[in-house]
Amino acid sequence: MRLPLTTLEVFTAIANHGSLRAAAQALGTKPSTVSHQLKNLEDRIGTALFIRTTRSINLTEAGRALLRGTSPAFEQIAEAVESARTTGHAARGSLKLALPEYAYDLVVARVLPSFRSAYPEINVELSLTDAFEDIREAGLHAGIRLGDLIAQDMIAIRLTKPLRLAVLGSPAYFEKAGVPRVPADLLAHECIRYRFHSSGAFAPWEVEQPEGLSQVAVKGSLVVNSLSVAVDAARRGEGLIYLLHDYVAEDVRHGSLVPALTEFMPHVPGLFLYFPRAYREMVPLRLFVDHMRQHGGN
Structure with a gap:
C-alpha cells in the first residue's frame, strides 16, 4: 500500500506533539486539515491509530507499530534535507577538479598544501586527465584548462599569464x-x-x-x-x-x-579555472578560487 508522504507526516506530528492542534501548529496548517488527513489515513489502513478522549490522544497498538516505522524515516529525510541545504555552503564537503598533469605542476601543487591546511574539512579530489570531458557529466565541480579549450557556457577565471x-x-x-x-x-x-x-x-x-x-x-x-x-x-x-x-x-x-x-x-592563452554557473555560490569552490588568487603567485 502506497500512502501520501504528507499524510504520514501528519500522523507523525500528532504522535510527537500529543494533540491535533499542536500538530497543526507545528505543520503550519489548520486543525481541521490535520483531522481530515488522519481520518483518511485510518480509513486507508482500516484501523484506528489513536484513542481520542476529551482530554488526551494516545496511540493504539497499530499506531505504535506505524510510528516505529515512520519516525526513523522522517528523521532520515530531515537529515537529508539539512545535508542538501548545507552542502556547498560551508567550509566542508568535497571539491572535485579535472586538470591535466602540467596544470597540477604549474598552479595547483604549490597551493594545495596550504589550502588543505586552511580548510581540513574540505575533501579534494583531483582527476588528472588530458581529456576534454564534460565536468558536469563526470560528476566534477570544476576544471583547469588552457583558455582556448574552455566551453563558452562556463565561468572562467584566469590563473596564469599567457x-x-x-x-x-x-x-x-x-x-x-x-x-x-x-x-x-x-x-x-x-x-x-x-x-x-x-x-x-x-x-x-x-x-x-x-x-x-x-x-x-x-x-x-x-x-x-x-x-x-x-x-x-x-x-x-x-x-x-x-x-x-x-x-x-x-x-x-x-x-x-x-x-x-x-x-x-x-x-x-594561459591556464584558467572553469566551472558551471550553477556552482558559483558553492563555498568550497569559492574558497579554492580565493586561495588560488591569494597564494598562486601569478
Whole structure:
C-alpha cells in the first residue's frame, strides 16, 4: 500500500506533539486539515491509530507499530534535507577538479598544501586527465584548462599569464645532434612525442611562421603519455621535447635543458579555472578560487 508522504507526516506530528492542534501548529496548517488527513489515513489502513478522549490522544497498538516505522524515516529525510541545504555552503564537503598533469605542476601543487591546511574539512579530489570531458557529466565541480579549450557556457577565471611553448634538449643531445636553427630542421632530429590518453592522437608541434601558425610533422622512436617521463628522457639526452616553457623553467635555469628555436615559439592563452554557473555560490569552490588568487603567485 502506497500512502501520501504528507499524510504520514501528519500522523507523525500528532504522535510527537500529543494533540491535533499542536500538530497543526507545528505543520503550519489548520486543525481541521490535520483531522481530515488522519481520518483518511485510518480509513486507508482500516484501523484506528489513536484513542481520542476529551482530554488526551494516545496511540493504539497499530499506531505504535506505524510510528516505529515512520519516525526513523522522517528523521532520515530531515537529515537529508539539512545535508542538501548545507552542502556547498560551508567550509566542508568535497571539491572535485579535472586538470591535466602540467596544470597540477604549474598552479595547483604549490597551493594545495596550504589550502588543505586552511580548510581540513574540505575533501579534494583531483582527476588528472588530458581529456576534454564534460565536468558536469563526470560528476566534477570544476576544471583547469588552457583558455582556448574552455566551453563558452562556463565561468572562467584566469590563473596564469599567457604561456610560451618551447622546444628543448639537453646540452649532451645538442652536442651530439646539433641545434635546430629553423623549424624544418626538426625533421632531422629525434623528437620525443606525447600521445594523449583520451584521443590517442599525438600532441602537435606548432611553430610561428611569417604566414602564421603551422605544424611540423616531427618523428622519433620514443612516444610517451606522461610529461614527467618526457622531461626525464630529454634530460638524459634521448631527444627533443615540446611543451610549456614554464613547466621546465627550473631545468632551464639549472642548464639541464636548453631552449631552441625560441623566435618561432608561439604563446597560448594561459591556464584558467572553469566551472558551471550553477556552482558559483558553492563555498568550497569559492574558497579554492580565493586561495588560488591569494597564494598562486601569478
